[in-house]
Amino acid sequence: METLNFKTNIKSSDDVAAVTLNLNDIEQVDGWNIATEAPDNLLTVQTTDNRIADLVLKAVQKAGYQATLVGGQ
Template sequence: METLNFKTNIQTSNDVAAVTQPLNDIEQVDGWNLNTDSPDFLLTVQTTDNRIADQVEEAIRKRVLRLL
């Protein structure tokens, strides 16, 4: 199991709702968590394939959110 971490600007429940389905649709994502208590709004993704970072970034960007 690999863990990928992303700094984001995902802050609200609407933001979380916007990225939930796209993240869940990535086959190699085994789970994910968003820490909104962190000043970096850290998104942690568990995967069996660490090469999916670009897919995760694209899924977030498509929802008009940005990675920091």
């Protein structure tokens, strides 16, 4: 299992709800969490395929939010 971390501008439960369907639609995502209480509003994604960072970024952007991969791949 791999973990990808993203800084986001997702700040509230309404924001989380807005990205939920898009993130859940990514087949390779085994689980995800957004720490809205953290300074960087960190999105943590668990996956078996660490090459999906672009799919996660697009899913967040599709909902109208921004994300930046932390630490690279």
